[in-house]
Amino acid sequence: MKIATAAYPMDFLKDWDVYAAKIEAWVAEAAGQGAELMVFPEYGAMEIATLAGRAAAGDLEASLHAVSERMPQVDALHSELAGKYKAHILAASAPVFDAAIGPRPVNRARFFAPGGGMEFQDKQIMTRFEREDWHVVGGAPLQLFDTALGKIGILICYDSEYPLLGRALRDADLLLVPSCTEAQAGYSRVRIGAMARALEQQCIAVMSSTVGDCDWSEAVDTNTGMGGVFCPPDTGFPATGVIAEGSLGQPGWTYAEVDLDAVARVRNDGVVLNRSHWDDQSGRDGPVTLRALR
DSSP states (O other): OEEEEEEEEOOOOSSHHHHHHHHHHHHHHHHHTTOSEEEOOTTGGGGGGGGGOHHHHHSHHHHHHHHHHHHHHHHHHHHHHHHHTTOEEEOOOEEEOOTTTOSSOEEEEEEEOTTSOEEEEEOOSOOHIIIIIIOOBOOSOOOEEEETTEEEEEOOGGGGGOHHHHHHTTTOSEEEEEOOOSSHHHHHHHHHHHHHHHHHHTSEEEEEEEEEEOTTOSSSSEEOOOOEEEOOSSTTSOTTSEEEEOOTTOOEEEEEEOOHHHHHHHHHHOSSOTTTTGGGGTTSSSOOOOOOOO
16 A cells, blocks of 8 residues: 655644645645555644634643634544545544543544544643643543554554553554654654554554644644654565655655555564564563672
């Protein structure tokens, strides 16, 4: 299959029609290149807050509500585009107030199939900014999506840095890692996490990023990243563990052709079998003995 993963710049939007046209242009471009799966980044939906005006977009609390209130309209647009362009689309994640979870918003990515289906994945572990300043909370548990393209899991940004979350999604052929990182150090942390999860579970990890400056937002004011598609550096895959990557800070799609049969082969008969040997850690991961050595 062909995958498109975004380095996505957020804009100050004049009105809804401008946003709808922007998203369709991105989807149409990827579909024109043959992409069957399109991955937008974490918090890319924060540009929706500008529809409520600069003051709302620039206020941490007001921006959460401004985006969440628009989500039904945003989701209807993405569902329509997934059907029109016959693609699976992971929409940019957004803060969503969900009464079933509690009074504070979650960071939710919504996943659309061309047949009309829609599911979501909430971020599990909050960064310091999310928990200390923005008061966004961890949401519903991890899920695995059985799609026409294969089994797909989602680890939103910081979640990709935790190996036990990757292990919970061990049956995924593809791990989608939408990210939003301020500095290159943050981008590198998520990239390293995505590559590590691909190594451990012998799968393909697809990372998307926000890019550019947003002077209208305190939450997403500076963004650094690029698209990337990563793999285990083993039989049937590039020796670098990198299938494709964009250019740092450069907006646009990064494309990659991937073969999920290669995932099955490397899991069954790779040079190493990290995924199968995972449980060999048990009993060896307890408290260690501290010995003096001078």
